Amino acid sequence: MSRASTCHVATRKGLFTVTRGASGWCVSRAAFLGDNCTLTMHDPRTGVLVVALGHGHFGAKLHRSHDEGATWQEIGTPAYPPMPDGYTPKMTHNGKAIDWTLKLVWALAPGGANERGVIWCGTMPGGLFKSEDGGDSWTLNRALWDDPKREMWFGGGADYPGIHSICVHPGDADDVVIGISCGGAWVTRDGGQSWSVGGTGMRAEYMPPEMQFEPNAQDPHQVVQCLANPDALWVQHHNGIFRSTDRAASWSEIKNVNPSAFGFAVAVHPRDAETVWLVPALKDEKRYPADGRVVVNRTRDGGKTFETLTTGLPQQHAYDLVYRHALDIDESGEVLAxxxxxxxxxxxxxxxxxxxxxxxxxxxxxxxxxxQSG
Amino acid sequence: MPTVRFTDNIQRHVECPTRVVGGARVRDALDAYFSANPRARGYVLDERGRLREHMAIFVNGGQLRDRAGLTDPVEDEGIIDVIQALSGGES
Structure with missing residues (x-):
């Protein structure tokens, strides 16, 4: 497996390309300077790069590059359909009705290896979109959107619920697992024609006691899937770390993790489902690294034990929080950023x-x- | 016919030159403008056709009243200014 040599860093003030040179990694290009870049997606099937922008005034937009970010072209933006006549959306926990309008592009994932042109897009307030033409046009997945359970979703750290994780089975493109804050993990086995919420095991301390294990009320901050073992999923959840070995049919909690089981980002080794990295922070009401020390937790035995990695990371008065999409692993499993x-x-x-x-x-x-790698 | 003018800040995303268009209401005038410049529509209106939350429109210096339907009348020689609101620009 070749090692990654390029990394795309989406920030509040632009998109930065970071490349591996003879003397190490360095920023080699800046694009969209001053603009709020919320996410990127690299398509290994084509080399195409997609960036999501969140313009404060002008709305969310998508741009595509065919030359690794040297030049860009605006492409289609997912659009919600009109509400049906007479329809009144339910209020969520905060008393706000779900507005049928795009708030944020929160997930982008290439379709299967044999589905050239297919891209999945998760959004806030909870719509899942699919493009079959590389992002030129998008269609809302109505099977998920029209499911009555979808209206039970609510925002986690935001006013509206959103889909932030999309895991496409590497061997079966019709098998997709998504993560929703807050709506748990949902699964389709037929390419999105039908959906079901995953099984029990995740735990939501923020819910009343009788509802804490309700699958549709969970706040998985991120869901990732092992490429070589797609039955294996890992979740960094609002209330801890969870794993599934049966493709979201059930979940088990990983306990006794120091310095904290709270965080947003998780990465799983592409060929070893037992090896996982997480970036812990003090739990929800604080959200900064414990003791001002930036650390990465790594398990190599499926969560039985963790090593707390610190070499090269700031260990004094560092208050860096790492968002859910801000940790990545390359196909070699050795390079992470x-x-x-x-x-x-x-x-x-x-x-x-x-x-x-x-x-x-x-x-x-x-x-x-x-x-790109190599 | 009304004149539609756009904020300078939108120009780096999508070119929106000042144009004279037909229309007796703001909706009609903007529809006429966007029919010739469809990419600009999504920068000003959301998919429901409502004025984006952090955009503002003035008609002859008066603030738009109907942000959802854009039914405010505009006189034949009226001026429609499409600008960004000072809200929504998180640093």
């Missing part, structure tokens, strides 16, 4: 044993995604 709300970016080339600081001065980082 993560970025923080305070604009720090770190890369490891040895599975996290040691980290190189690429920058401490970038804008707040929303997303880190590897691009």
């Amino acid at each position: 993560f970025g923080s709300t305070t604009g720090s970016l770190w890369v490891t080339e040895n599975g996290g044993d040691s980290w190189q600081t690429v920058s401490s001065n970038l804008p707040p980082i929303h997303s880190v995604r590897f691009g």
Whole structure:
């Protein structure tokens, strides 16, 4: 497996390309300077790069590059359909009705290897869109949107619910698992024609006691899937760390994790479902690294034990928070990168044993995604 | 016929030159404008056709009243200014 040599860093003030040179990783290009870049997607089938922008005034937009970010072209934007006549959306927990309008592009994922042109897009307020033409046009998945249980979703850290994770089975493109804050993990086995909420096991302390294990009320901050073992899913959840070995049919909690089981980002080794990295933070009401020390937790035994990795990471008065899309792993499983709300970016080339600081001065980082390898 | 003018800030995303268009209401005038410049529509209106939350429209210097339906009348020689609101620009 070749190692990643390019990384795309989406920030509050632009998109930065980071490349591996003879002397290490460094920022090699800036694009969309001043604009709020919320997410990128690199398509390994085509080399195409897609960036999501969240213009405060002008709405969410998508742009596509066929040359690894050298030039860009605006493409279609997912659009919600009109509400049916006479329909009144239900109120969510905060008393706000779900507005049928795009608030945020929160997930982008290529379709299956044999589905050239297919891209899935998760959004806030909870719509899942699919493009079959590389992002030129988008269609709302009505089977999920029209499911009455969808109206039970609610926002987690935002006014509206959103789909932030999309895991397409590497061997069966019709098998897709998505993660929703807050709506748990949902599964389709038929390419999106029908959906069901995953099984029990996740735990939501923020719900009344009788509802804490309700699958549709869970807040998985991120869901990731092992490429070589797609039955294996890992979740960094609002209330802890969970794993599934049966493709979301059931979940088990990983307990006794220090310094914290709270966080947003999780990465699983592409060929070893037992090896996982997480970036812990003090739990929900605080959201900064414990003791001001940036650390990465790594397990190599499926969560039985964790190593807390610190070499190369700041260990004094560091208050970097790492968002859910801001940790990535390459196909070799050795190169990882993560970025923080305070604009720090770190890369490891040895599975996290040691980290190189690429920058401490970038804008707040929303997303880190590897691009081309070799 | 009314004149439609756009904020400078939108120009780096999508070119929106000042144009004279037909229409007796703001909706009609903007529809006429966007029919010749369809990409600009999504920067000003959402998919429901409502004025985006952090955009503003003035008609002859007066603030638009109907942000959802854009039914405010505009006189034949009226001026419609499409600008960004000072809200929505998180730093």
